[in-house]
Amino acid sequence: MSNELVxxxxxxxxxxxxxxxxxxxxxxxxxxVLYWAQAWSVDRLYPGEGELARMAAAMERNQAMIALAGPAxxxxxxxxxxxxxxxxxxxxxxGLVVMVVVTRHTRAEEExxxxxxVRSGVVGRFAPPAAAVLTALVxxxxxxxxxxxxxxxxxxxxxxxxxxxxxxxxxxxxxxxTSLVAAQLVSSTRGARGIAGAVIAAAYALRAVGxxxxxxxxxxxxxxxxxAMQPFSGLRWWPALLLLAAVVVNLALAGALLVRRDIGAGxxxxxxxxxxxxxxxxxxxxxxxxLQRGGVVGWSVxxxxxGLAYGALGTEVEDLVGDSDLGLEMMTQGVPDLVxxxxxxxxxxxxxxxxxxxxxxxxxPRSEEESGLAELVLSAPLGRGRWLLSWTLVTVLATLLxxxxxxxxxxxxxxxxxxxxxxxxxxxxPQLQHAPAVLLLAAVARLVHALAPRLAxxxxxxLVVAVVVMFFGDLLDLPRWVRWLSPFDxxxxxxxxxxxxxxxxxxxxxxxxVxxxxxxxxRRRDIG
Amino acid sequence: MPSDVIEVRELVKTFGRVWALDGLxxxxxxxxxxxxxxxxxxxxxxxxxxxLGLLRADSGxxxxxxGDPWRQAxxxxxxxxxxxxxxxLWPTLTGGECIDLLGRLRGGLDAARRDELVERFALDPTKKxxxxxxxxxxKVALVAALxxxxxxxxxxxxxxxxxxxxxxxxxxxxxxxREGGGSALLSSHxxxxxxxMCDRVSIIxxxxxxxxxxxxxMRHLSRTAVTAQLRGPATGLDDLAGVHGLRSAGGEVSxEVSxEVxxxxxxxxxRLLLEAGVTGLVSQPPTLEQLFMRHYGERR
Numbered sequence: 001m002s003n004e005l006v007x008x009x010x011x012x013x014x015x016x017x018x019x020x021x022x023x024x025x026x027x028x029x030x031x032x033v034l035y036w037a038q039a040w041s042v043d044r045l046y047p048g049e050g051e052l053a054r055m056a057a058a059m060e061r062n063q064a065m066i067a068l069a070g071p072a073x074x075x076x077x078x079x080x081x082x083x084x085x086x087x088x089x090x091x092x093x094x095g096l097v098v099m100v101v102v103t104r105h106t107r108a109e110e111e112x113x114x115x116x117x118v119r120s121g122v123v124g125r126f127a128p129p130a131a132a133v134l135t136a137l138v139x140x141x142x143x144x145x146x147x148x149x150x151x152x153x154x155x156x157x158x159x160x161x162x163x164x165x166x167x168x169x170x171x172x173x174x175x176x177x178t179s180l181v182a183a184q185l186v187s188s189t190r191g192a193r194g195i196a197g198a199v200i201a202a203a204y205a206l207r208a209v210g211x212x213x214x215x216x217x218x219x220x221x222x223x224x225x226x227x228a229m230q231p232f233s234g235l236r237w238w239p240a241l242l243l244l245a246a247v248v249v250n251l252a253l254a255g256a257l258l259v260r261r262d263i264g265a266g267x268x269x270x271x272x273x274x275x276x277x278x279x280x281x282x283x284x285x286x287x288x289x290x291l292q293r294g295g296v297v298g299w300s301v302x303x304x305x306x307g308l309a310y311g312a313l314g315t316e317v318e319d320l321v322g323d324s325d326l327g328l329e330m331m332t333q334g335v336p337d338l339v340x341x342x343x344x345x346x347x348x349x350x351x352x353x354x355x356x357x358x359x360x361x362x363x364x365p366r367s368e369e370e371s372g373l374a375e376l377v378l379s380a381p382l383g384r385g386r387w388l389l390s391w392t393l394v395t396v397l398a399t400l401l402x403x404x405x406x407x408x409x410x411x412x413x414x415x416x417x418x419x420x421x422x423x424x425x426x427x428x429x430p431q432l433q434h435a436p437a438v439l440l441l442a443a444v445a446r447l448v449h450a451l452a453p454r455l456a457x458x459x460x461x462x463l464v465v466a467v468v469v470m471f472f473g474d475l476l477d478l479p480r481w482v483r484w485l486s487p488f489d490x491x492x493x494x495x496x497x498x499x500x501x502x503x504x505x506x507x508x509x510x511x512x513x514v515x516x517x518x519x520x521x522x523r524r525r526d527i528g
Numbered sequence: 529m530p531s532d533v534i535e536v537r538e539l540v541k542t543f544g545r546v547w548a549l550d551g552l553x554x555x556x557x558x559x560x561x562x563x564x565x566x567x568x569x570x571x572x573x574x575x576x577x578x579x580l581g582l583l584r585a586d587s588g589x590x591x592x593x594x595g596d597p598w599r600q601a602x603x604x605x606x607x608x609x610x611x612x613x614x615x616x617l618w619p620t621l622t623g624g625e626c627i628d629l630l631g632r633l634r635g636g637l638d639a640a641r642r643d644e645l646v647e648r649f650a651l652d653p654t655k656k657x658x659x660x661x662x663x664x665x666x667k668v669a670l671v672a673a674l675x676x677x678x679x680x681x682x683x684x685x686x687x688x689x690x691x692x693x694x695x696x697x698x699x700x701x702x703x704x705x706r707e708g709g710g711s712a713l714l715s716s717h718x719x720x721x722x723x724x725m726c727d728r729v730s731i732i733x734x735x736x737x738x739x740x741x742x743x744x745x746m747r748h749l750s751r752t753a754v755t756a757q758l759r760g761p762a763t764g765l766d767d768l769a770g771v772h773g774l775r776s777a778g779g780e781v782s783x784e785v786s787x788e789v790x791x792x793x794x795x796x797x798x799r800l801l802l803e804a805g806v807t808g809l810v811s812q813p814p815t816l817e818q819l820f821m822r823h824y825g826e827r828r
Binding site for chain 1: 577580581582583584601602603604605606608609610612614615616617618619620621622624625627628629630632633634635652653654655656658659669682
């Protein structure tokens with residue numbers, strides 16, 4: 001390639017790296033922790049060899065877990081556990097990170113018009129995408145290197161640790177290429193991310209089906225190739241060549257597409273939308289729903305799948321928990337009946353995740369204020385109180401929906417492993433028992449948003465407190481009053497404990513009072 | 529109907545230690561298009577946001593269409609429409625959806641009027657909010673506001689981003705709207721636009737009213753710009769009180785002078801020119817640009 005085509009690449013690369021340095025650092029560390037934490041927790045949860053073997057034997061039979069994580073190989077070793085539990089999720093996570101990096105420095109730049117400005121300088125046609133790929137390369141290599149390093153230091157076997165890191169890097173590069181191809185196809189960043197995300201999801205799904213029933217399908221997926229390297233259970237290097245080939249093909253394809261299109265345009269013309277609003281988009285409730293629809297669907301799918309994974313473990317609880325106190329506390333909240341305790345913990349876990357959705361949804365009107373859109377809407381004849389209530393209504397209903405879906409997910413997982421279809425709906429009501437606490441966290445977020453709009457990020461603090469109390473309350477021996485701060489601490493641990501109408505009503509009452517206070521405070525303050 | 533659609537007295541609004549509005553007065557009469565002029569950061573948008581009931585006044589009185597914009601926002605908004613200065617749209621909604629949504633929020637809109645305006649402003653209503661240029665986002669907000677049947681328009685720099693053809697369309701729409709008895713407050717720093725469209729003007733700076741009145745009233749305060757070709761050098765002009773910015777260029781046979789002159793010095797200045805022998809003379813009323821420069825130039 002002549003210099004003419006890539007002039008300016010290094011300057012652009014330096015700029016991208018500068019902008020992404022925290023992202024590179026953060027995700028590199030996060031991915032390393034994902035792998036390393038598997039080794040650490042397996043070691044702590046199953047200290048005796050018998051325990052690990054017992055758990056491994058249970059997991060090897062569990063088709064749901066195999067579909068979620070990958071082929072069960074050498075699960076009675078720490079390395080095997082790390083590979084099994086972390087490799088598929090690690091590849092997906094890194095894929096999503098490089099997807100954001102690549103599209104941000106290519107399609108988003110074009111969409112914003114900044115790319116025109118850059119390309120008006122001495123910049124080759126391939127320079128912006130090349131700089132984006134190099135940045136994604138740095139993210140991938142840094143993550144892979146940290147993974148390998150953390151495992152070698154742990155200490156696990158060096159060659160296998162290197163393979164786990166190298167495979168991860170190659171997966172990252174493979175999805176870098178996919179994202180770059182997607183960025184050539186459509187003219188919107190959102191669209192490009194949609195395509196790249198779908199490819200990553202397909203890669204994950206193909207190997208899931210392949211690992212459980214049709215082995216050939218796993219060989220169509222980059223994640224499948226990564227796991228076919230079999231780190232810690234008969235390591236082989238040749239599947240890495242498949243990944244390498246995919247990287248080359250993807251990048252070449254992206255380059256070929258790039259020279260065949262105009263800058264700013266996609267190969268697929270952007271689709272026009274409706275010239276008129278449909279009947280659903282006729283008020284502030286319709287608007288609030290329309291703007292959050294995608295998020296609600298995303299959270300629902302995510303929590304359904306998470307619930308599915310939890311539910312599928314329901315028959316293996318005893319083997320899973322092991323004999324350590326740590327395992328008992330983390331997985332059953334100290335409840336004597338293991339299965340009930342396990343489900344109580346998982347329902348609480350799903351409720352905490354739902355509270356994440358509820359908090360972000362509660363803060364959504366804040367971004368409407370910041371962008372000036374609230375101003376435009378509020379110039380119409382509706383009070384600010386009604387405007388905010390519309391958003392709150394959508395948040396409350398969507399939160400309940402997400403909780404129900406999460407409950408269905410855990411039920412479906414349990415129904416699958418017990419072959420008892422009735423179980424599918426049996427966790428919906430218990431899951432809804434947590435609704436008052438989730439709504440209370442949302443109400444606190446509303447109050448923060450109303451009183452201190454510029455400090456709205458503080459609205460996440462109560463959720464952090466609730467998470468800390470749940471996971472570390474007993475381990476850290478937190479004082480009574482700190483636990484008291486978590487609304488979940490006031491509700492019974494269903495199904496291990498009996499539901500309490502009085503407790504639910506009390507927490508719901510507090511949620512209503514706090515929410516109403518937020519609503520009133522909002523009506524008294526400036527917008528913007 | 530009250531004779532003033534907007535009546536603001538001694539309005540104060542602070543943000544922390546910043547005094548955005550510092551005792552502002554503003555009056556807009558029914559049936560007039562009122563120009564609202566000021567440099568960036570002078571408090572124009574803050575005033576409009578107080579008028580919309582989005583911000584709460586710290587002190588002073590604000591009457592809008594005879595009501596209190598903070599307490600009666602929803603009721604009053606039935607009778608007004610607003611175009612923000614920097615329009616942002618929902619990235620995933622099309623322009624057409626935005627217009628319909630905003631129309632429905634104010635209780636439905638006239639579909640024929642909407643279509644006419646969409647065509648008039650050459651707007652493609654099928655594009656998503658994120659793919660519109662600044663000018664096109666502005667058009668979406670303009671169509672939504674002009675399609676509404678209201679008695680007051682609050683326009684915050686409504687033509688920023690519009691091309692001259694679209695600006696002309698916008699002016700025609702506002703003329704027609706005024707013919708129909710509507711009132712408007714039009715903030716701007718595009719002086720030509722205010723000069724062409726507005727009956728009266730208020731000039732503000734640093735949160736205070738500097739001057740208010742019809743353009744005719746304000747012109748008498750200002751200078752006349754004169755350029756003259758002369759047979760000989762004009763002597764004494766540089767000593768004459770009330771003559772500003774004198775520039776002269778002289779050759780062998782002809783001389784040219786240009787200067788600005790206060791109204792009371794026009795007559796003595798002309799005498800001096802006549803003495804030098806005038807072959808050509810151009811005198812212009814000051815543009816609003818000059819008014820602007822004078823008011824803000826002296827204060828900075």
